[in-house]
Amino acid sequence: MALIPDMTSDCANCSALCCIALAFDAGEDFAIDKPAGLPCPNLNGKLGCSLYNHLEDAGFPGCVAYECRGAGQRVTQEVFKGDTWARTPDITQPMLAAFATMRQIHDGIELLLVAERLDLPDSYEAEREALLDLYAPDEGWTEEQLSAFAASEAPARLKAFLPRLRDFV
Template identity: 40%
Template sequence: MQLGQPALPELAHDCSRCADLCCLAYPFDQGEEFAINKATDHPCSNLNASGGCQIHANLSKRGFPGCVAYSCAGAGQRITQDLFDGESWREDPDLLHHMTHALRVLRPIHEALLILKEALNIPMPDAERQTCLTLMHALCPEDATSIWDFEEPEVQDALAQVPTFIPQLAPYVQRAR
């Protein structure tokens, strides 16, 4: 049976529809990418009390090129809007750890979907195309309403297969002339 491309979630970040999850979820150490130390699941000291980064317009100049380079691939707004129905850790602090955990689970899935979507542009044999589509379908569980849907073994197994599958497409990539 030939699979078609699944309905994909939004794969571009939209910070206006998120709850600043990237500014909470990940730790960073002071260095070339970040001007300060920050622990996992703690708000960055540059977050405004009302939401958003108070130095966003000057991130690189202020020593945060790691923030400039970051993209959640749409996972942040999906978590905030879909999985948590627009609720935020700001209004309900008990949600903080649940929402940041969800970002750490969903972001790699969104990144894998972006890579697989791009891979479909490579002229490849049908067997490889079907493998690509099978992985995409596995990463898009139907009627997903909770982060647990993305922690299911079939989703996580598909995610684990992506780094092995993508290099197998190298022989089909045509060099730009």
């Protein structure tokens, strides 16, 4: 059976990956435009948000609403062993790629865990468990394994599996 990771965001153990990886457009959720791959200008030197205690008042309710489901700290702590893009700029792009894949993995795990509550036939339950094993391997993730996952059949298998659950919802 798959080892389910902690799916709770823990910003203190992340390296502000959402604050560099994600793009946002000025509007009701964000006060400024920021392209993907560039650090948010509100990041402080400790990779914390200088507006954290008043994000909504400062025009950043999108930051308050964002949830990585624990992908950020897993990439920082598990995959990159506590290193950060700020301390080691050469790992910025690999870290951002790992974060994108880990977010996809955590989204998949969440969907598979929700599907566990459905009254599925044995064959569907077996497929759900097999997918969960692909998305949550017992040995965890490395940068290489994340790259391989992104190119594997697992995302397409999940995408094909989920619509088949409609009759059980």
